[in-house]
Amino acid sequence: MDYIFPKLCSLVPLCLKLFIMTKSIFFSFLFSVLFFNIYAQQSELSVEKIMQDPKWMGTYPSNIKWDQQSSAIYFNYNKDADPADSLYRIQLKNTKNIEKVSWTEEKNTNFVRGTYNNSRTKKIVSKENTLIVFDLKSGKETMLLQLPENIRNPHFLANEDWIAFEVDNNAYIYSQKTGVLKKLTQIESGNKPKVREQKSSDKATFLKEENLKLLSVVKEREDHKEISKKIREARQDKKAYTFYAEDRQIFNIQVSPDAKFVTFTLYDRGKSDNTIVPNYIDASSYTKDLNTRSKVGDDETKVDLAIYNIEKDTVYTIMTNALPGIKDLPDYVKDYPDKEWEEKEREVVSSQTYFSDNGQHAIVNIRSKDNKDRWIAKLDLNTGALTTLDRQRDEAWIAGPGIGWSMSGGTMGWLPDNKHIYFQSEATGYSHLYLLDVTNGQKKALTSGNYEVFDPFLSNDKKYWYLTTSQVGPGERHFYKMPLMGGKMEQLTAMTGNNEVTLSPDEKHMAIRHSYSNKPWELYYKKTSSKATAIPLTSGQSEAFKAYKWRDPQLVTFKAEDGANVPARLYLPEASVKNNAAVIFVHGAGYLQNVHKWWSSYFREYMFHNLLADLGYTVIDIDYRGSAGYGRDWRTGIYRHMGGKDLSDQVDGAKYLIENHGIDKNNIGIYGGSYGGFITLMALFTEAETFKSGAALRSVTDWAHYNHGYTSNILNEPFQDPIAYERSSPIYFAEGLEGHLLIAHGMVDVNVHFQDVVRLSQRLIELGKDNWEMAIYPAEDHGFVEPSSWTDEYKRILKLFNATLLNK
Structure with a gap:
């Protein structure tokens, strides 16, 4: 006993150590489990799942459009799990049926593209090389003209018998009544051909002059040839003027409503150095160089707006030297006091020309290339002179919804009274819709507040505006209707989120592409009224996508x-x-x-x-x-x-x-x-x-x-x-x-x-x-x-x- 007790006593520290170690291991294990639970949580999601081909999520509508009769909505979709989206249709008479459109039918289906006449009874469209007019009341389709080249940008002139369009960088007009086709411009790419002057050597000139002195018959015949040449030249009509674009590209060809002027943009790309991006896995197995953009500051582009005067048969460019502030220096120059800054006329870029319906007025949207100024100016078509109607200056840079960029004018056009223009401006700090009377310069804001306006357009009868705004809040988009000269806006959409509205041609129905934070895009239909209820037309989420509760x-x-x-x-x-x-x-x-x-x-x-x-x-x-x-x-x-x-x-x-x-x-x-x-x-x-x-x-x-x-x-x-x-x-x-x-x-x-x-x-x-x-x-x-x-x-x-x- 005396022996055992000391032995037992000697084991106590060891037992205690074992107990402590066991306890430590237990708590370490417990901590590890807790750590795993806290810091290595599991999810129904995985990177592999969410980053796979997006088709796993389902199919969602895009590229919404209406047929000409306002009876069916067309959109891109993939209901049948095809390799790519196809065209589908929902007819209003049966909104529960989603039909796939065949390739043949798709090719022959006419959507709401094209240009209307003022009364919106006709619409003119071009299908590649064919000019077609639709009678909207009867639904009749008439082929007017076929040409060897593609027809672009057709539109009615003030005399709606005449239709203007563009072919191969030249303007044409066509009469529906007589079938007369006129080419208004003669624009050629490249440089004007040089006339070769025939020069005789001194020896040849000497021999010819001696021959004419010695042989009178030869002299008489030579004189007669010269006289005949002058008579022929006098009888010939004046040779048509040709404008040569040289190395410049032609854009934005616009025919004035009276067909007296054609305006177009001359774009010179310059000789900026492009950069190279190597493709190391090209199919050829050789490294191939991709030519890409130039770098900032290496911009040598030049843009001019030209006027083709049909009666005078000549071309001239607009004059921008008198624009107010054209020589203004930016504020940042004050940070470089040791540098000499030259006050010089800044380069500008002009939009297309916007003609009033009666052809009496024309305006352009002009931006400085440093993008610190935007001028809206009235254009004198006879001289190319500009009269500034509105100037927006920003010491940072001009931008915002509807403001436009480069050669784009953004939101811009004329009211039917032929004296008011409309445009968007950030004058108040938010992009809003404005009217300006070109006869007196008075400007009026149609919208105002700490929100922005998107994509405004006029109703068929030109009495109302349709527009999208963020008035409810910056995180929502809704569609509105507003009187032409401003006033109370009627909110036509109600679903929280974003409402992308495509209005039917008769303006009686809205196709709404809507989504919410955790709900992808779906298609809805609604009558054009604030009181109507939106009806869902698609439900494209896959079962796999719906299975997770998205936040x-x-x-x-x-x-x-x-x-x-x-x-x-x-x-x-x-x-x-x-x-x-x-x-x-x-x-x-x-x-x-x-x-x-x-x-x-x-x-x-x-x-x-x-x-x-x-x-x-x-x-x-x-x-x-x-x-x-x-x-x-x-x-x-x-x-x-x-x-x-x-x-x-x-x-x-x-x-x-x-x-x-x-x-x-x-x-x-x-x-x-x-x-x-x-x-x-x-x-x-x-x-x-x-x-x-x-x-x-x-x-x-x-x-x-x-x-x-x-x-x-x-x-x-x-x-x-x-x-x-x-x-x-x-x-x-x-x-x-x-x-x-x-x-x-x-x-x-x-x-x-x-x-x-x-x-x-x-x-x-x-x-x-x-x-x-x-x-x-x-x-x-x-x-x-x-x-x-x-x-x-x-x-x-x-x-x-x-x-x-x-x-x-």
Whole structure:
């Protein structure tokens, strides 16, 4: 006993150790289980599922149109699981039946394309080389004319017997009564042929003169030949004038309603240097070079609006030198006090000509090539002189819904009184519809408020407007009817979300393509009345897609550092699985809105955010400064500093999540494509204390290497405003990388070239950075196509966030 007791006593520490070890193992196991449950949550979704061919989601209508009789709606659809969408039809007499249209019937079906006469009793259309007129009352179709070449842009003149159209860059008119066809213009491509002058040598001239002196008969015959030549020339009609376009292209041929003038745009592409994108997996097995765009600042295009005076048989261009402010310098020149700035006439680009119905007036929309001015001017067709009716100046850049771009006039035209023009302007900070009396210059706003107007058009009887607006809120779109001279708008749609309305030709019915945040596009039918109820016509979601309960993301706002209210979409996980990590998604740009109540064009990313939320992540998607839908000040908030307020909005979004949703400040990631990839790079390079990791997809790394049309608006030109480019380009800030970076890019990207990330990777190598990796996709352009590429890319993104944000 005495022996046993000490032995037992000696075993106590060991037993205790074993007990403690067992307990430790148990709790370690328990912790592991809990950790797995919290940080490795499961989801019905997977990257492979959501990134497969979108056909798995179902079929959704697009390209909506009506037949001429307003009796049937046609649309692209894929009810029968064909390799591609086909044309389908729903007739109003039986809205429950969706019919597939045969190829033969589709070819012979006439939709609502073409141009109407003033009373809308006839419509003129062209089908390739055939000119056809429809009598809308009788439904009769009459073939008027067939030509060897394609007929384009037919329209009725003031005398509606005559129809004007374009063939092979020349204007023609045709009489329905007499069948007379007249060619109004003689425009030829290339240069005017040079007349060869026959020069005789000194020896030949000497011999001829000697012969004429010696032989009188020969002299008499030679004199008679010269006299006969002059008589023939006197009897001949004057040779028709020919205008040679040289190396310029012809666009926007417009015949005046009285057929006395033809206006057209001369476009000279210039000799800008295009860049090369190599295709390493061409079918030939050889590397093939793709010729793509030039870089910003390398724009040598020149655009002129020409007038072909039929009576005078000559061509002249419009005169823009008297436009008010044509020599104005931009405000940013003050940042370069040591540089001499020359005040000179700026280059401009003109839209097509807009003629009043009676042909007495003409207007044009003119933009400066630096895009800081838009003039609407009255055009004197006899001289080419301009009288300015409205000038919109923006020290950032002119844009917004209905404002137009380059050679496009945007929303513009004439009222039936032949004295009022209509157009859209951001004069109040939001794009609204205006009227202007060209006889006295008085301007009137038809709409007003902190919302935007989209696609207004006149009713058949010219007594009303139909228009879409965001008046209910920036996250919704509705269709309205409004009196011609302004007044109360009648809201014709009621479904929450986006309502894309295609009005029937008789204006009695609306085909509505509608979607909501978590419900893709479907087709509805409704009578054109605010009191009518919308009837669903399609239900295209697949059973597999409907099986998952897709989140309706919360629309929230948070305060930015400058006091602005920033809109965002918020995806919250269930409290039981929340892991206190967050992912910020940055949408692309151009001019885009993603915080709204309709089905997003970023549908793959939307599904990925549902997956992330299932796994415990909190996800926020921000309409940062520069996004569409919020007016001029929001749109131009990135002027001369991309990576400024657009990035600080992401940082403030992170702070909002930390303060309001319990997010760990050390576990926030960010990702996005294109502009979103650019912001991701700027975030990791300049806001390392906020973002632990990020995935930059198809990202711009140096704005001096992007295209001219987009970049020069926001940052001006690199050789004129280098300050803007240097503070906006991630490659200048790469030394700031501290977190974990994934770069993903398509090698045949002709938008943001693969060269962008090649240059950045070399910079990161030289800086000795080792916490980054790159995934390259040899078969992909800017927008990925192959499901395998989407899947690989997003598996890498998920792996990045799981590895860096969950403290594993």
